[in-house]
Amino acid sequence: MKSAIVTGISGQDGAYLAEQLLAKGYRVFGTYRRTSSVNFWRIEELGIQDHPNLRLVEYDLTDLSTSIRLLDQSEASEVYNLAAQSFVGVSFEQPLTTAQITGIGPLNLLEAIRIVNPAARFYQASTSEMFGKVQAVPQNESTPFWPRSPYGVSKLYAHWSTVNYRESYGIFGCSGILFNHESPLRGREFVTRKITDSVAKIALGKLDCLALGNIDARRDWGFAKEYVDGMWRMLQAEEPDTYVLATNRTETVRHFVELAFKAADIEIDFSGEGKEEIGVDRRSGRTVMRIDPRFYRPAEVDLLIGDPGYAHSKLGWEPTTSLEDLCAMMVKADLRRNEAGFSF
Ligand code: NDP
Ligand code: GDR
Secondary structure, three states, X not given: OOEEEEEOOOOHHHHHHHHHHHHOOOEEEEEEOOOOOOOOHHHHHHOOOOOXXXXXXXXXXXXXXXXXXXXXXXXXXXXXXXXXXXXXXXHHHOHHHHHXXXXXXXXXXXXXXXHHOOOOEEEEEEEHHHOOOOOOOOEOOOOOOOOOOHHHHHHHHHHHHHHHHHHHHOOOEEEEEEOOEEOOOOOOOOHHHHHHHHHHHHHOXXXXXXXXXXXXXXXXOEEHHHHXXXXXXXXXXOOOOEEEXXXXXXXXHHHHHHHHHHHOOOOEEEEOOHHHOEEEEOOOOOEEEEEOHHHOOOOOOOEOOXXXXXXXXXXXXXXXXXXXXXXXXXXXHHHHHHHOOOOO
């Protein structure tokens, strides 16, 4: 039986990846952080928390000795590093913590692999945020980087560390440059889930209005379940490499707002401009969306659109879920949760 380490199993991608690896017959060592109230709602929602081949391990990415023990005790042949301080907005408030976890953290795992088992294959969760102020449209594996946040800068350090361990020590290190991917398991601080959860609450009469920041930002949004399959494919390839995973379609946050309300059977009209813009429910005339400047960022990534052609040709990877279906799936899940009286 193959063993794999998945760091960050309490997060969106960690939960989906663990589910897929377990279904493929892997023994999975899923890591979580010790906090005062550990929350496993995602793996509970997927129904894998008591799977006999799943072992939950307490772990912090910033700790080298734990990384070494993890590699040693798990005897893992594949290591998926999904753990990170992953929220771009917070990285402006906590740049040093973000650098320590998201930037230097992966180096602990790379060192542990070098020391304990150099044959282990490594996946690093890199990001389209590394393109930041984009230098080409669409972005692919050879587009120059220009990160626009402490998060993006930190991820770039981890990306180059992965490439460097590949070139220096022959470690099978893959960097997946993944564009935004969403799902009903997305954290509520990220814009898509914030929108679908708020829309569900508005539709159920539990909230009056959704407050957002820059709704002109454009993102390339895909379905998380398909992206974690791409991570696995990268580690099964003959050679380690860097790959972009994306849908090659970009839309504004405003468009996602419109789709989400539509999925809850609410038609909205936008009026006003910039920070005065509002969204009005056509039927009731009520304002259901407004701008709150607190959600603006010191520097914005205006436009992301990725070209997944290389991953398609090398790995046979292809996204299939449309943004409309993804958004409807998320709204449906949030309506169900809010009707039942809980929502994580
Ligand atoms: P989440 O924020 O949902 O999950 C992040 C995970 O990292 C959580 O399990 C979190 O644990 C854990 N974590 C945070 N700090 C530490 C630490 N110091 N030690 C160990 N674990 C830690 O992110 P996603 O699942 O959405 O993303 C997975 C990875 O992919 C991240 O690295 C993210 O930056 C990257 N990425 C994500 C994209 C996306 O669109 N989703 C796109 C491109 C890259 P806890 O629950 O305790 O906070
Ligand atoms: P992002 O995702 O920064 O792209 O990082 P997020 O959903 O946070 O923001 C997307 C865009 O929406 C704009 N926005 C808002 N964002 C949030 N969170 N809240 C708001 O109220 C709001 N209003 C407008 C943002 O300014 C931004 O332009 C995600 C994370 O998963 C990263 O870990 C990952 O690396 C990248 O995607 C790819």
